[in-house]
Amino acid sequence: xxxxxxxxxxxxxxxxxxxxxxxxxxxxxxxxxxxxxxxxxxxxxxxxxxxxxxxxxxxxxxxxxxxxxxxxxxxxxxxxxxxxxxxxxxxxxxxxxxxxxxxxxxxxxxxxxxxxxxxxxxxxxxxxxxxxxxxxxxxxxxxxxxxxxxxxxxxxxxxxxxxxxxxxxxxxxxxxxxxxxxxxxxxxxxxxxxxxxxxxxxxxxxxxxxxxxxxxxxxxxxxxxxxxxxxxxxxx
Numbered sequence: 182x183x184x185x186x187x188x189x190x191x192x193x194x195x196x197x198x199x200x201x202x203x204x205x206x207x208x209x210x211x212x213x214x215x216x217x218x219x220x221x222x223x224x225x226x227x228x229x230x231x232x233x234x235x236x237x238x239x240x241x242x243x244x245x246x247x248x249x250x251x252x253x254x255x256x257x258x259x260x261x262x263x264x265x266x267x268x269x270x271x272x273x274x275x276x277x278x279x280x281x282x283x284x285x286x287x288x289x290x291x292x293x294x295x296x297x298x299x300x301x302x303x304x305x306x307x308x309x310x311x312x313x314x315x316x317x318x319x320x321x322x323x324x325x326x327x328x329x330x331x332x333x334x335x336x337x338x339x340x341x342x343x344x345x346x347x348x349x350x351x352x353x354x355x356x357x358x359x360x361x362x363x364x365x366x367x368x369x370x371x372x373x374x375x376x377x378x379x380x381x382x383x384x385x386x387x388x389x390x391x392x393x394x395x396x397x398x399x400x401x402x403x404x405x406x407x408x409x410x411x412x413x414x415x416x417x
């Protein structure tokens with residue numbers, strides 16, 4: 182209710198409902214629709230120190246934070262962080278209700294998957310363009326269709342064996358031109374493998390060097406905040 186009402190009514194709560202915590206500002210792929218691919222040199226790069234993370238979660242727990250995500254916008258692959266499972270487990274022991282992250286799943290091995298499931302991860306969104314190798318590998322530059330699809334299937338099988346209730350597994354594609362006319366095929370390919378199938382709007386980041394003015398009100402200001410890998414709070 183707060184998530185929907187606060188932005189609509191411009192209500193400023195005493196503490197964010199959700200915090201994006203950047204586990205890593207580095208990504209192992211170079212997708213053309215991602216800001217990381219276009220402005221990587223402009224971002225400080227690194228991995229969040231576990232002690233900084235604990236300090237953040239401790240303060241969040243004191244103020245009743247509901248949710249965290251181990252990403253900041255479109256940047257960074259959290260599975261590059263070697264102690265991500267420990268971060269998940271720590272957040273869950275502190276009472277955070279919803280712990281999740283987005284991933285390209287290239288590094289989602291059976292061992293890492295097991296550790297994340299056992300740590301108590303609530304949700305994971307896996308970015309995967311379509312259902313054909315040619316399209317997927319055109320946009321997920323540096324990834325293998327077969328390998329990542331197998332990673333997803335193995336992770337779900339492992340989840341079902343260890344804890345069928347969670348994490349919820351979502352597949353989402355950027356709404357690239359090759360996908361939009363074939364959404365039915367895309368859904369049918371994935372719907373019996375994962376829990377949720379979705380797509381998100383395509384964003385053209387070629388304008389990033391331009392000055393933009395918009396009359397659109399971003400809801401994030403009233404819902405959440407972002408903390409980068411080095412512990413700094415970002416305005417966006």
